[in-house]
Amino acid sequence: xHDFHRMLGWPGSENPAIALLEKIAVCGSINxxxxxxxxxxxxxxxxxxxLNNLAPRSLVERQAGGSGGGxxxxxxxxxxxLQRVRMLRRELQAFMTFFGDQPEEAFNTLKTLxxxxxxxxxRNVWAGRVAxxxxxxxxxxIAVALKxxxxxxxxxxxxxxxxxxxxxxxxxxxxxxxxxxxVGRDVKKNQLSARNILTGTISHIDAGAVNDxxxxxxxxxxxxxxxxxxxxxxxxxxxxxxxASAIIKASSVILAVN
Numbered sequence: 001x002h003d004f005h006r007m008l009g010w011p012g013s014e015n016p017a018i019a020l021l022e023k024i025a026v027c028g029s030i031n032x033x034x035x036x037x038x039x040x041x042x043x044x045x046x047x048x049x050x051l052n053n054l055a056p057r058s059l060v061e062r063q064a065g066g067s068g069g070g071x072x073x074x075x076x077x078x079x080x081x082l083q084r085v086r087m088l089r090r091e092l093q094a095f096m097t098f099f100g101d102q103p104e105e106a107f108n109t110l111k112t113l114x115x116x117x118x119x120x121x122x123r124n125v126w127a128g129r130v131a132x133x134x135x136x137x138x139x140x141x142i143a144v145a146l147k148x149x150x151x152x153x154x155x156x157x158x159x160x161x162x163x164x165x166x167x168x169x170x171x172x173x174x175x176x177x178x179x180x181x182x183v184g185r186d187v188k189k190n191q192l193s194a195r196n197i198l199t200g201t202i203s204h205i206d207a208g209a210v211n212d213x214x215x216x217x218x219x220x221x222x223x224x225x226x227x228x229x230x231x232x233x234x235x236x237x238x239x240x241x242x243x244a245s246a247i248i249k250a251s252s253v254i255l256a257v258n
Contacts, residue, residue, distance in 0.1 A: 017047045018085055021078060024060060028071040042206055049215060049223040053126045055081070056147055058221035122254065123178035123225045128152065130170045133161060141195075142166055142255060144174050148220020153195040154253035164257050175254040181226035182247040183214055185236055196248035198224055202240050205233065214238060216246050224248075 016037060023033035034044035052058050059078035063071050074082070131151065132143040140161045144152045152174050166172070182194075189197050198218055206213040212233045214226045224246040238244060 017051055018082070020044055020047055021051075021059065021074065021082060024072055025074050025079070025082060028063075028073050030060075030072045045204060045215070049225065050125070053124070053222050056127070058147075120175055121177070122175040123227075124174075124176040124181065126152070126174045126222055128172055128174055130166050130168050130172055132168060133166060135161070140166075141250065142172075144172060144253075144255070146174075146218075146220055146222050148218070148222065150198060150218050150220035150222055152198075152248070152253060153250045154255050155195075155250040156255060160255075164255065166255070166257075170257065173256045173258075175256065176224075176248055176252055178213065178225045178227040180248065180252040181224060183216075183226045183228055183232075183236065183238065184245050184247055185238075185243070187245040187247065192247065194247045195250040196253070197245050198248070199243065199245040200224070202238060202242050202244050204240055205238060212238075214244070216244055 016039060019037045020033055020039065023036045024030060027033055027036070030044050030048070031041055034041050037044075039047070048060055052060070055077060057077040058075050059081060060072050061075050063073060126144075126146050128144040128146045130142060131145040134141040134143075135158060138158060139155050140158050142154045142156060142161070144154060146152060154174065160166075164170075164172075187197055187199070198216070200216045200218040200223075203215050203217045203223065205215070207230065210230060211227050212230050214228060214233065216224050216226070218224060226246055236244070
């Protein structure tokens with residue numbers, strides 16, 4: 001039964017991202033929440049960034065320091081998500097009871113469904129909707145509206161547009177590998193050929209021996225992650241709190257539909 005429970009990999013199981021949100025709701029601190037669920041501070045932020053990018057609206061928000069020292073709290077959307085998770089857990093228990101007399105068959109069915117789930121290596125995955133389709137002779141430019149007003153452009157073949165059924169209003173996942181994201185400061189859009197210039201504030205930098213992982217918070221509530229050399233980061237003066245732009249070629253954006 002325990003393996004059956006774990007195979008679900010969603011609200012009924014011990015999902016680390018959900019557990020992290022639950023702890024943040026209690027203590028108002030990512031650092032304390034990460035320790036409570038046995039997760040590193042870095043991993044906790046990665047979990048939250050991924051959740052925020054896939055959710056319709058931001059799930060957590062930072063509070064500025066002061067007499068309380070600052071911290072992180074759940075937004076209304078985050079609190080609603082936890083309420084829905086609790087409801088789904090109750091429904092899951094009913095589901096498990098229903099299949100209690102055929103556990104092996106239920107387990108095999110869920111295992112098959114899990115194999116069909118999409119797994120990608122791209123660090124940046126955003127949920128959005130097609131805002132427009134500009135068709136050319138061979139390729140099309142797809143405008144994707146992310147939450148909070150941020151937008152992203154992708155160039156894909158006309159054949160892919162038809163195969164995916166892309167048209168205004170269709171929900172899509174937009175994916176970009178972190179090494180394909182360039183970072184700049186004081187970027188002037190009219191001086192670059194890249195279609196996507198997403199400007200925000202650096203939230204954190206994970207330093208490595210050769211490369212740094214830079215995460216930028218966008219105004220709309222999404223985040224974008226880039227992998228750049230440490231030398232480039234130093235030359236640009238990148239550090240948390242600094243305004244920076246993520247530069248992404250439209251040809252580097254991959255689109256997927258459910």
